[in-house]
Amino acid sequence: MRKIINHWLKWTVLSDNRSDDSRLSTEHGLSIFLQTTNEREQYDACINIAERGGVRRSQTVRHKILLDTGASDVFIRNAEQLSIDLSDVDYVFISHGHSDHAGGLRYFLEHNQKAQVIVSPDAMSGKFFSKRGNLHSITTEWPEIDEDRLVLIDQTCEILEDLHAIAHIPQINPMPKGNRNLYVQDADGNYIHDDFRHELALYVDGLLFTGCAHSGLENILSACPWPVHSVVGGFHLLDGQETDDEIKALAQRLKAKYSETQFYTSHCTGDKVFEVMKDVMGEQLQSFRCGTIIA
Template sequence: MILTALIDNTRLDDRTDLAVERGLSFHIKTMGQEILFDAGSSKAFCDNAILLGIKMEDVDVAIISHRHHDHCNGVTHFLDRNSKAQVYFRECTETDYSFKAFGFKSNVGIDKTLLDKDSGRFSFINKTTEIRPNIFIITSLSRKHEQPKGNKYLFTDSGDGCKPDTFDHELLLVIKEDDGLIVFTGCAHSGVLNMIETAIELFPNTRIKAVVGGFHLVGLPLFNSIGGTKRDIEAIGESMLTYPIDKLYTGHCTGMKAYEILKGVLGDSLEYFPTGRRVII
């Protein structure tokens, strides 16, 4: 697999030509398929793709991890550039998504008008589905471990008042190559340990070559605080060490403070994955 970060909150130091935003988008090339996983919040990932030698028109399938704007609003720009790929979301109840803290409230949800654009290009998944050979979208996620503490600022409103977001709009992507799994978490609002647990339950006794994505260990993004305590983050890292995982690549909503804490536990098995970075897994 060749994996490229098209957009993240940060970028490689030597790639000042690349745009950054608080968003996430990866390009995945594996088993003869090109996959877009998440689409950021603007066309920045498309612009970066050109600079990175990636053609959006060649993408075979797109997968959106959840319905927060920083992962999905760029889809409209993807559709402008690609005429063939089906775009997969998790099926869920229509609602509004918001961030609330200390009297401040902002909309963090999908631009619903984009779902009306070329609506035949969208597929909505409500169960574990193998969308292409050895490419799995998983919707039933483990609840064995606690969800991220930063979730407490995130809400939904379906017309009957704000309620805590249960993340029934979040999915997990697992790609099964000949020598192991690659697990894509998006923001891991359901909990990165739960996502890892889900992959292991579905593919027992299978090596996990990499876990890739945000882990949502940030508390208040504006202040780059951590969700919970330092010890909470260390405990997550210690749990990760008990799983058969070769590498973890993260960024975005993990937050730099939490990343440094995890790095202290996980060492070389954990790497940051900024805009412009490309790895072979």
């Protein structure tokens, strides 16, 4: 008799703002390699438990997914240092249209000839700008993508079993105040505040990838109808526009409502914000950086 006990997830950070490994490069960007595997326990009633142990384990790789591609080819160079073969990736997921998350896609497609690209059509068509400092473009220069490799997502849906995209996230709770510095250029050349309809979250067998969580971490969690054991991504709180009291209140709500969920963050969360949240959430909140491996 064969029984599936759980799906094993392993993820490795390939691009982030920081690294503790001198071999790895950094950038203002985010890219994570995620591998899912079936871990099965096999029970054979005909085997003498005392002699054979009664349990054999076998693992079958289910998916290899690249979560965002950072701003450049940093994720590729770091993957090589970590002996990760990106040519085997089955899916590349782009969380939103900003260049620090999708700028590396052109380099990925040069290394991988088969992966499907999961993305919002609004991410590909939008012209995005930031007013952090001087007004500047953060629009991704999209490479040519074969139509049969493109998976355009405009609503929450199942892509495969245990692989779901969450789209058009309802803005019930406040969005990060740092979004006030982020704009979309309309057809008339006017700059309007980004509503982040181009942002997606990805749910993979209990893990929720938030990208930058521009839509608001609480909103993304509320929009996810499936049980979440891990949240991975940025919280977009690094601009310092939220007060310490607001950050503490957010951490308290997360701790109370999602007590069984582990949170992993870096990139656009901010060091000060992380420390304030860490004081409230303790071991429930962890940071990551280039080279971090969680399994």
